Amino acid sequence: MANVMEVYQLLPKTNCKECGYPTCMAFAVALLGKEKIIEDCPPLIENPKYEKKLEKLRELLAPLMSADATETGMIIHTDKCYGCGNCVVACPVNVANDPKGTALGFGPKSGRAILMVEDGVIKCVNVEECRRFGPEKILCSACIVTCPSRAIEFV
Amino acid sequence: MAVCTGCSLLCDDIELEFEDGKISLTKNLCRKGEGRYRSLREDRLVPAVDGAKVGFDEAISRAAELLGDAENPLLFGWSNSSLEAQRIGIDLAKKLGATIDDTSSFCQGYLMEKVLRGEYPTCTLDEVRNFADVLIYWGSDPSSSQPRHMSRFSYFPRGEKRQRGYDEDRTAIAIDVRKSPTVVIAADGFFRIPPGGDAEFIEALLAALGGKIPKVKDKKMKKKILKLGSTLRKAEFGVVFPGLGLIYSLKDEIDKLTPLITRLNEVSSYKLIPMVGHYNMRGFNQTLLEETGHINRVSFKDGVEHGTQFAVTEAVNDCDALMVIGSDLISALPAAISKKLARIPTVAIDPHRNLTTDMARVTIPSAISGLEAGGSALRMDGVKVEFEPVIKSGYRSDVEILSRIMEAV
Numbered sequence: 001m002a003n004v005m006e007v008y009q010l011l012p013k014t015n016c017k018e019c020g021y022p023t024c025m026a027f028a029v030a031l032l033g034k035e036k037i038i039e040d041c042p043p044l045i046e047n048p049k050y051e052k053k054l055e056k057l058r059e060l061l062a063p064l065m066s067a068d069a070t071e072t073g074m075i076i077h078t079d080k081c082y083g084c085g086n087c088v089v090a091c092p093v094n095v096a097n098d099p100k101g102t103a104l105g106f107g108p109k110s111g112r113a114i115l116m117v118e119d120g121v122i123k124c125v126n127v128e129e130c131r132r133f134g135p136e137k138i139l140c141s142a143c144i145v146t147c148p149s150r151a152i153e154f155v
Numbered sequence: 156m157a158v159c160t161g162c163s164l165l166c167d168d169i170e171l172e173f174e175d176g177k178i179s180l181t182k183n184l185c186r187k188g189e190g191r192y193r194s195l196r197e198d199r200l201v202p203a204v205d206g207a208k209v210g211f212d213e214a215i216s217r218a219a220e221l222l223g224d225a226e227n228p229l230l231f232g233w234s235n236s237s238l239e240a241q242r243i244g245i246d247l248a249k250k251l252g253a254t255i256d257d258t259s260s261f262c263q264g265y266l267m268e269k270v271l272r273g274e275y276p277t278c279t280l281d282e283v284r285n286f287a288d289v290l291i292y293w294g295s296d297p298s299s300s301q302p303r304h305m306s307r308f309s310y311f312p313r314g315e316k317r318q319r320g321y322d323e324d325r326t327a328i329a330i331d332v333r334k335s336p337t338v339v340i341a342a343d344g345f346f347r348i349p350p351g352g353d354a355e356f357i358e359a360l361l362a363a364l365g366g367k368i369p370k371v372k373d374k375k376m377k378k379k380i381l382k383l384g385s386t387l388r389k390a391e392f393g394v395v396f397p398g399l400g401l402i403y404s405l406k407d408e409i410d411k412l413t414p415l416i417t418r419l420n421e422v423s424s425y426k427l428i429p430m431v432g433h434y435n436m437r438g439f440n441q442t443l444l445e446e447t448g449h450i451n452r453v454s455f456k457d458g459v460e461h462g463t464q465f466a467v468t469e470a471v472n473d474c475d476a477l478m479v480i481g482s483d484l485i486s487a488l489p490a491a492i493s494k495k496l497a498r499i500p501t502v503a504i505d506p507h508r509n510l511t512t513d514m515a516r517v518t519i520p521s522a523i524s525g526l527e528a529g530g531s532a533l534r535m536d537g538v539k540v541e542f543e544p545v546i547k548s549g550y551r552s553d554v555e556i557l558s559r560i561m562e563a564v
């Protein structure tokens with residue numbers, strides 16, 4: 001998982017404001033929050049002296065930008081997933097939204113669960129209900145710590 | 156809702172979607188179960204005699220001949236067959252005067268017998284979900300072998316007296332020689348022991364439960380075991396889930412577990428549920444027990460006889476024909492015994508090709524239970540689960556195959 005300092009180190013660090021942010025640090029935060037993309041920093045793209053940094057930054061942020069990452073930043077490595085459903089049952093949102101299904105260890109029964117197992121692997125739906133989503137977000141890690149194969153991470 | 160026969164949890168909340176008569180989407184199946192569903196289209200066995208494809212009827216009559224002509228036939232497998240098929244299998248063994256044994260013989264047999272005879276207290280997985288607060292996974296790794304064990308029953312779900320979630324309401328303890336995927340989850344309660352160290356660990360635990368200092372060299376471990384002793388004493392409803400790791404480690408000293416189970420029940424209330432792998436091993440053990448007074452290793456040659464000489468690993472020395480149903484015996488046994496097996500004329504009944512079917516003289520393809528054939532089975536905790544076929548296929552059920560062989564001998 002990338003952190004702000006790591007991202008910042010790979011930016012031009014000139015605070016040129018061309019991205020629309022007052023500092024490179026602010027832009028780094030925006031990148032991690034998926035509010036901006038790397039291409040929003042013109043010097044980094046255009047100036048050949050940043051070529052190496054650009055390459056490294058792309059590498060660092062690849063998981064975050066990938067199609068796999070949901071809007072909460074959750075990445076599910078389906079190749080590692082056992083489909084055991086631990087995260088489905090432990091997720092506090094599932095428990096609250098689906099008291100007759102996932103809360104009791106079954107598959108979802110209410111249509112309001114956010115994690116479920118399909119075709120033998122975990123799938124995230126109704127993302128907006130995840131506690132890591134939206135302005136009030138909190139750093140919930142119920143699905144990460146209950147996974148036996150560490151198939152879930154947040155970027 | 157469909158039932159998965161991928162392991163002995165027999166999950167009964169499986170939802171399926173179909174397209175053109177084929178399953179297009181599965182819901183709630185774990186990866187292992189999904190593998191079983193996908194195997195519908197993979198590596199299916201064909202009826203054959205001496206490697207040449209034959210019709211189903213021909214395969215049946217050759218199988219009946221081979222078994223009927225034998226002096227000492229051995230019928231093995233059974234833990235992947237329905238209760239109904241197992242019953243016919245036992246009747247077939249009687250009719251043939253054969254030896255019958257199942258996978259429990261080199262697996263969970265010892266513990267299953269204790270449980271079935273009421274010598275170890277046990278309970279259902281639903282009771283575990285509703286009441287259990289201390290869970291001991293000992294030499295077992297449900298995350299790999301019974302993937303939904305912890306989410307459906309033991310650790311994560313809310314239950315009647317366990318409403319607050321696993322982190323507040325339950326304590327998971329894992330005793331193992333390695334950092335298994337289950338240990339990853341139960342990290343706080345992990346006790347790593349050296350291979351073969353289970354007997355010593357039992358001693359240490361008995362000491363700790365009795366308020367004595369356990370004889371353990373490692374100081375940290377000593378402290379940890381003492382703490383474990385007090386956690387175990389405080390439990391309201393504890394459950395031990397022993398796996399093959401424990402059984403293979405204790406070997407002939409498996410009896411050492413008994414004083415621990417007794418002691419645990421003096422300080423609190425503890426149950427034991429053996430972590431069965433195949434979906435209906437318990438079913439076979441119970442059926443044979445009701446029928447003969449023994450859970451496995453029975454010969455019907457001269458009335459009912461029981462003993463280690465009738466365990467598959469020994470019986471292969473004397474048998475002159477072998478029928479294997481729903482098991483890849485050759486892969487499961489050590490090479491030295493497998494070599495002997497290769498010389499015995501064999502009938503193999505299985506949905507799929509495997510090493511055993513490859514070396515068999517007669518092969519008979521069967522339907523996959525739960526998918527192509529209905530029936531019932533006993534979950535690892537003894538709860539009976541019934542299932543219907545979910546798709547149509549031309550494959551015959553074990554029940555049909557065994558009945559046909561029975562008629563023909």
Ligand code: SF4
Pocket residue numbers: 159160161162163164165166183184185186187188189301302303304
């Ligand atoms: S846990 Fe076992 S019974 Fe349940 S879905 Fe997985 S393989 Fe099938």
